[in-house]
Amino acid sequence: MRLQLSGKLLYTLILVSIAGIFLSESVFTLAGYFGLRLDFSVVTFSLENLRTLLIIGLILLWRQAAKERLRPGELPLPQKLWRLVALLTANFLGAFLLKLIFPDFIEADSAPAGAGANLAYTLFHNLAGLLAIFTLVPILMILRQLIFYKQRRTTRLYLNLFIILLALSTAWVHSSDQIVNFSVIWRGTAGSSVYNVILAWSLSVIILFLSFRNDWITYLPRRQKFIYFFAGIFVFVEIITVRDVLFNPYLQRYSLIMANFAEVAWVFLILYGGLAMITLLVHLPTARAVDRKLKEVNSLYGFTRKLNTQLDYQKLPQMITQLTAEVLGSQSAWLEMFESEHNKLALISHINLTQQQILNNPLDRIEGLNHDLVYQKKPLLINDMSQNPHGQELLRWKKDLRSLVAAPLFSSREQLMGIIYASKSQSYGFDNDDVSLLEGFANQSAIALENAQLWQSSLERERLEQELKVAREVQLKLLPQTLPRIPGFELERFFLTANEVGGDYYDFIEFADGQPGVVIGDVSGKGTSAAFYMAEFKGVIQTLASALNDPKDLVCRANRIFYSTIERKNFLTAIVGKFLSGEQTFQFVRAGHSPLIFYRHSSSEIHFLQPQGLGIGMDPGSVFDAVAEVHSVQFQPGDFLLLFTDGLVEARNHAGEEFGEERVASLAGRAGQLSAAQIKRHILDEVTAFIGDTPLHDDLTFMVIKFRG
């Protein structure tokens, strides 16, 4: 029955129906009162039918209104039950009130004489009838909600059957002028009509079926089961009384259909209520277990949900111990993570452990108590320290330790991740439910930790990539964009970054005396630090150059500065050279860098120039200073110098062969007649041809200094 009526119209219709019912009944009285004569037989018949229709209509209208107004479907279970009790009580008290106000009419079979008394009689019956409608309809609706608490496939079928039977019984009541008498069930069928018997039995059976649908009881917390059971006793008494003491006599006189509806509703209430009470009673002994299971499911759910919101690997362990301690109601909890490189467990988060206890943790190895946890993947439960072989040791460690549970954490690839422990200061503090709960927690924690680790490492990777990008950009920005002009010389340089950022660096500087110089260098290692060391190196060289005149002095001072700041595993190699004024002399110091190639034009000779020198940042100073050697090159027209980094010599082809110093040298030998720019071109062509498609694994840098004369 789906009536889509607006609220206002609905209530108007309800009021109209009530008025109609009332009028249809009192029309004779009123007519007589006003001295009118009516054709009894015709009017009575149609009035009776009209009233019946109005009553059925009112029931349907009220059902719709109650559905919209009370919304029983949206209420939580306890509220549904309270509403049910409230409605029953309203019914009970209402009927009681009526009895107090109209005491004379309760037992009277027919209206007393006199218009006033007659009207009062009618009023009483109508009020009683309306009371029944207004309370019983929502009561049945709430029962329906309870039945649907956990819906099964047949539930709806039964309910539809029930409604059909109710409709059938209504029709039968209307035609036979008697209500369905359920007493045939216990008194026997003698003397009753066949229809009555069939209806009474089928209704009872279907109601009984529906009454078994009380799964909501199973899921009640223990405390509520007790409360509902004892409250239920009174409610049940109320149900019985309502029918026998109050309703039965006069509702039938009001309307048989109404009375029948009330009767069926009452049977429903009795059966449903009775079965609910029995179910409650049966569940009381097991309530505790159900309670635990429920708590377990809930806390595991809450646990998982909370853990999943935390992806920060740093914060997760604390959260795990916190939640574990809370849910198990334990005074202390701690999480140990397995460190495979030390084959030890490290305590990484805890609740209520002292610093002393953390340091002296006896459970940091996979032996003793931890052995079975790890190798059999079984949780641990100690409820009596005196019975356990490790009890004494544990008590020495933590005086108030009386019971202990623990469960291992395994990754999705079955790798041991760690162990979670919880302890209480009383013996027998944990039961088997706690153990399985902790096991569940451990599984969820392992998943959460693994997720966080994955997330963290992807974040870390992204962070490093970002850093590399920045480093490369800074490196490129810091390399000089323009070439200096040095009279008599041609300068060319080439620089190419590898996929990974290397630490290659070249620069043109100016010494304190205004003489130009060049720097080529390579920071050991790759990546971010290399690129930023290069920036620092550039700054140091630049600063020193502006104050010094001697390249050796500069390199030695740079070494001292760098030794104090650079990480021990890093160092850098460089060549710092200076063009001396007036002469065609190039003075340089080699700090561990690849040798220089010098081409003497007059003799077409190739020289590898490799004066002594340590890498920068390897020695605090004295050895470096003692070893460093200044070398001078006297240029003649046509001579040229080739400065380069490892990248050139170590450039590899697809076969993994290196370009090599020999190739570089022979290349230089063939380039005698060329200009600096042509030499650069030539070298580049050769290297590119050699490496082919093989990607560079290191920066490639070189510089050509040619003396024209």
Added chain:
Amino acid sequence: MPGKKPHTLPEKKNSYRLKLPADSANLDIIRKFIAGIAENMGFSEEDIYQIELAVDEACANVIKHAYIGENTREKEIHVRVKTRAKKIEITIADRGIGFNPNSIKTPNMEEYLKRMKPGGLGLHLIKTLMDKVSFRINPGVRNEVKMSKSLVK
């Protein structure tokens, strides 16, 4: 991550450091270092220019004033840059004599002209160009100027 969006994502944080001799020649390196980072974060050219300028001013202050009459060995300037998703935070630190940030007032240009004494403009610029500027002065140990700017897209 599959599933619901987590509430507490660890923020992606990067940190870059540069330590250079306190020499004006190195201002260029510092600016390029800063620009390289800011560019990567997606700051507009205009913003990068402003950040560069603010850092330049802070460093120039250090170079000019922090190490007067001290021995050269310790004359260093530390630049640390922290980047968050939408914010760049730069700290310029030195071990020099420090200064009282409150004693430096926003310059009045007319007065400046009369006094013909340039200087003090730097701090004003930093405060104007950056979102937040703070100081921690501990002479001889560590003086810090911390400034930050948020990325508005």
Added chain:
Amino acid sequence: MANFDIERKDNGDVTILHANGYLDAHTAPEFENALSTLIQEKRFKIVVSLEGLQYISSAGLGVFMGFIEEVRQNAGDIKISEVSPRVFKVFDLLGFPSLYEFYDSKQAAMEKFK
């Protein structure tokens, strides 16, 4: 190094200085030298073209302020031309437009001296 340079062009009694590159605390002395040379030569009508200037910090601005009074006392001026919007913003932040004249071209600046 070599990220700032200054070119001088004398045009009658007006001198045009072309400042190129980055003008910061490191390069400001170069600019300062150029200006003080002009003062020594008693050339007080100065146009500074910043067409090629990519960057200026307060140290650079300070140079302008260091000379303006002396120049104006000698019936001269320092006029600035062809500033890029970026660099102008720095001038603007410190209120320079109320103290200095800015022009879109060297010619316009030179006209003003006549």
